[in-house]
Amino acid sequence: MPFTGDILKYRSLAIIGMEKNTGKTECLNYVISKLKARGICLAITSIGIDGESTDQVTRTSKPEITLHKGTLFVTSEKLYRTKRLTSEILDISRRSTPLGRLITARVIEEGKVLIAGPSDTTWIKEIINTMPLLGAQITLVDGALSRKSLGSPTVTDAIILSTGAALSANLRTLAFQTKYTNDLIALPETNSQLQTKLAEIENGVWAVSQENEIIDLEISSLLNIEQTGKNILKHGSKLFVPGAITDKMLNFLKIQKQIANTEIIVKDFTRIFASPECFYSYLSRGGKISVLKATKLLAITVNPVSPSGFVLNSEETIQTLQQMVSVPVFDLRQIKN
Amino acid sequence: MLLRKAIEEIPGLRYVTDQIDLLTAAGRRAFYALPFLQDAESISQQLNLLEPYVNLVKKNEPLFQFLTLKLAQVKDIKGTLANLEANNVLDDIELFEIKSFAILADEIFSRSSQSIDEIRDYPLLTSIIEILDPEGNKVPSFYIFDLYSEDLAAKRKEIRLLRQTGNEMGALEAEIIANNIEDEIRTNLSQRLREEYSKIRDAVALITAIDLRLSIATLCHKLDLVKPQPQHEEIEIKGLFNPLVKDALAIKGKTYQPIDVNLKHGVCLITGANMAGKTVLLKSLALTQALFQFGFFVPATLAKLTPVQKILLSIGDEQSELSGLSSFAAEMVTIDRILKSLGKNKQHLVLIDEPARTTNPAEGKALVNALLDILQDQHSFSMVTSHYSGLSGKFRRLRVKGFRENKQVGTLTAENIADYLDYSLIEDPSEIVPEEAIKIATLLGIDEDLLSRAKEYRTGK
Numbered sequence: 001m002p003f004t005g006d007i008l009k010y011r012s013l014a015i016i017g018m019e020k021n022t023g024k025t026e027c028l029n030y031v032i033s034k035l036k037a038r039g040i041c042l043a044i045t046s047i048g049i050d051g052e053s054t055d056q057v058t059r060t061s062k063p064e065i066t067l068h069k070g071t072l073f074v075t076s077e078k079l080y081r082t083k084r085l086t087s088e089i090l091d092i093s094r095r096s097t098p099l100g101r102l103i104t105a106r107v108i109e110e111g112k113v114l115i116a117g118p119s120d121t122t123w124i125k126e127i128i129n130t131m132p133l134l135g136a137q138i139t140l141v142d143g144a145l146s147r148k149s150l151g152s153p154t155v156t157d158a159i160i161l162s163t164g165a166a167l168s169a170n171l172r173t174l175a176f177q178t179k180y181t182n183d184l185i186a187l188p189e190t191n192s193q194l195q196t197k198l199a200e201i202e203n204g205v206w207a208v209s210q211e212n213e214i215i216d217l218e219i220s221s222l223l224n225i226e227q228t229g230k231n232i233l234k235h236g237s238k239l240f241v242p243g244a245i246t247d248k249m250l251n252f253l254k255i256q257k258q259i260a261n262t263e264i265i266v267k268d269f270t271r272i273f274a275s276p277e278c279f280y281s282y283l284s285r286g287g288k289i290s291v292l293k294a295t296k297l298l299a300i301t302v303n304p305v306s307p308s309g310f311v312l313n314s315e316e317t318i319q320t321l322q323q324m325v326s327v328p329v330f331d332l333r334q335i336k337n
Numbered sequence: 338m339l340l341r342k343a344i345e346e347i348p349g350l351r352y353v354t355d356q357i358d359l360l361t362a363a364g365r366r367a368f369y370a371l372p373f374l375q376d377a378e379s380i381s382q383q384l385n386l387l388e389p390y391v392n393l394v395k396k397n398e399p400l401f402q403f404l405t406l407k408l409a410q411v412k413d414i415k416g417t418l419a420n421l422e423a424n425n426v427l428d429d430i431e432l433f434e435i436k437s438f439a440i441l442a443d444e445i446f447s448r449s450s451q452s453i454d455e456i457r458d459y460p461l462l463t464s465i466i467e468i469l470d471p472e473g474n475k476v477p478s479f480y481i482f483d484l485y486s487e488d489l490a491a492k493r494k495e496i497r498l499l500r501q502t503g504n505e506m507g508a509l510e511a512e513i514i515a516n517n518i519e520d521e522i523r524t525n526l527s528q529r530l531r532e533e534y535s536k537i538r539d540a541v542a543l544i545t546a547i548d549l550r551l552s553i554a555t556l557c558h559k560l561d562l563v564k565p566q567p568q569h570e571e572i573e574i575k576g577l578f579n580p581l582v583k584d585a586l587a588i589k590g591k592t593y594q595p596i597d598v599n600l601k602h603g604v605c606l607i608t609g610a611n612m613a614g615k616t617v618l619l620k621s622l623a624l625t626q627a628l629f630q631f632g633f634f635v636p637a638t639l640a641k642l643t644p645v646q647k648i649l650l651s652i653g654d655e656q657s658e659l660s661g662l663s664s665f666a667a668e669m670v671t672i673d674r675i676l677k678s679l680g681k682n683k684q685h686l687v688l689i690d691e692p693a694r695t696t697n698p699a700e701g702k703a704l705v706n707a708l709l710d711i712l713q714d715q716h717s718f719s720m721v722t723s724h725y726s727g728l729s730g731k732f733r734r735l736r737v738k739g740f741r742e743n744k745q746v747g748t749l750t751a752e753n754i755a756d757y758l759d760y761s762l763i764e765d766p767s768e769i770v771p772e773e774a775i776k777i778a779t780l781l782g783i784d785e786d787l788l789s790r791a792k793e794y795r796t797g798k
Contacts (some may be wrong), residue, residue, distance in 0.1 A: 003655065080429075080430065081428065081430070084512070086481075088479065089433040089479050090478050092434065092437075094412060094413075108480060109496065109501070110497075
């Protein structure tokens with residue numbers, strides 16, 4: 001029974017698919033069944049309706065989840081009405097999502113339900129904080145497909161990443177992209193003094209002195225870094241960028257003479273939009289990137305079957321990936337059999 | 338007129354209403370739809386209903402804490418209530434809404450009925466809770482409980498067994514039957530609840546009233562407002578203050594000087610130096626009258642007030658630039674509107690700030706004299722401020738006391754003005770207004786040359 005022991009150390013866990021059909025729902029169902037076997041009371045919700053609506057477009061199977069007696073779940077009222085299980089309503093939110101208010105319920109008789117939780121991270125955080133009051137020992141968050149920001153570490157304590165042939169039929173490409181995401185998640189956390197100082201800042205670009213003083217560089221973003229005409233490194237080469245990190249920015253910084261001492265602090269790994277090539281090139285020149293709050297990657301699951309019917313060799317895929325990352329890699333179907 | 342509209346018209350009213358913190362959605366809707374009450378009796382009634390809540394807030398009673406906590410949990414069931422009234426079958430979410438509302442409302446009513454008269458005869462919701470709580474555990478959760486039907490319980494058991502033995506097809510068939518039973522139960526529950534509709538509606542109305550009054554009471558306490566006494570003849574206020582100005586002064590560490598004022602039918606002319614608080618006085622009166630007629634307490638230490646049909650204002654806040662009129666023209670249009678509202682059996686509160694101040698003094702004085710003549714004969718309460726001397730009609734005259742003596746030249750600023758002025762009103766039968774313009778300018782440290790020349794012109798030397 002891989003990685004379920006680890007899960008119990010965390011209060012909340014997000015399952016994020018790198019692409020549609022990488023087996024995220026399968027992974028979710030797997031985790032749910034393993035936790036059930038251990039008698040853990042769990043709560044489940046998802047972030048946004050993004051995954052749901054695109055699923056209807058591509059006509060692939062809906063992310064319907066099987067829930068067992070006693071499980072708590074939070075879904076929209078529209079989807080609650082389509083549930084195929086008996087459940088007891090415990091609460092209705094005052095606020096509304098595009099699919100209506102959110103219903104908190106407890107399963108009475110097991111069955112299937114579609115989950116569509118809140119659309120913003122603050123609300124998800126509130127839910128993660130409330131669920132223990134209703135008896136949940138862990139809250140699972142179904143991260144929407146192709147919108148990784150939901151698994152942002154500011155939301156859950158831990159992550160499981162789902163990847164697979166749907167991402168790329170080329171094993172090398174699949175492995176490379178998965179490793180890149182793995183490396184982003186593994187970025188080190190900045191010191192705790194800076195965490196509190198920088199947490200509330202939402203925009204701009206800031207210099208961080210050696211004494212941890214922060215100085216507003218008074219530029220809105222680094223998108224047009226070459227054109228600002230400002231010497232952004234005049235207050236030292238440690239920068240805090242709450243917005244997006246792009247290729248342009250990394251390419252600019254890596255050719256400056258201070259590169260060996262340059263450090264970019266980002267809010268979390270989902271803010272890095274740079275290509276893997278630029279990212280690794282920046283690092284190899286000596287540049288550093290750290291995050292305000294790190295999250296723990298527990299495992300990577302692989303689905304060797306792509307929706308177009310192409311199938312990778314499961315064992316070879318696992319081995320290739322496992323050589324590149326330190327967290328355990330699994331094909332859930334292989335484990336079940 | 339509804340409160341929503343009055344907020345647009347009465348200066349300073351928005352400052353007061355913006356500070357309200359209503360706890361329910363229905364309360365918020367009701368608040369902005371409060372009517373402008375015109376008879377002493379209904380105002381009295383509202384004030385008397387409000388009073389026990391103000392006492393709760395003042396003494397910070399446990400019941401106040403309890404109500405604040407519980408009202409914040411009340412959810413808006415307007416849509417569900419409409420579906421129930423229309424005889425629709427309610428779904429689980431709606432049934433849950435009614436159940437959790439009924440449990441919460443019952444808790445609120447039973448805890449507060451002894452302390453608040455209005456809640457003494459509250460609608461009994463036990464029959465509603467019983468319909469939706471067959472297990473009798475009073476927990477606000479809902480599903481179609483097994484206890485509603487033995488058939489349903491048996492079907493659910495069957496589904497479970499079929500699932501366990503891997504018979505998905507069999508489970509699916511049984512599920513369809515179970516769903517049908519559930520639907521029958523929902524129909525039945527909805528019918529039974531329909532019979533209780535008026536009780537639920539009354540409970541919603543009472544909860545809304547409690548929220549409204551508790552929030553208004555909190556506001557009254559916060560702003561230090563007092564319960565006014567409705568009467569039929571005069572307007573008599575002691576310790577009148579303006580919450581907006583008072584708070585602004587408090588931020589600067591200054592205190593507001595409350596004033597006493599009374600109005601009888603006819604005109605009361607107010608004179609006094611610039612910056613002596615004449616405009617603030619008119620605004621405070623308008624605000625006090627409005628709060629009184631919307632059933633609030635008022636900003637004073639004692640207030641005996643007479644309800645009026647309308648509060649008619651010309652306080653120079655007209656956006657004349659926007660309408661393309663000069664400030665004089667805009668003012669005349671406003672005054673025309675006020676005059677058209679007057680009439681034999683009408684009792685209004687008319688507040689006009691420095692009429693005709695932007696035109697030549699000779700004609701201006703004539704216009705004001707004429708205006709005062711007309712207002713003096715009305716059965717309305719009118720207060721008019723002016724700097725003009727020679728207003729000759731027979732009406733009451735009050736003067737703001739104005740500048741205290743012994744102040745140094747050039748030491749007056751916007752910051753310390755309050756230290757120099759005595760804002761209280763005194764009776765002054767003289768037709769000659771006090772001349773203090775040059776004095777004020779001197780205290781402000783305005784150009785000496787300008788002021789000495791002005792003095793020469795004034796004395797004719």
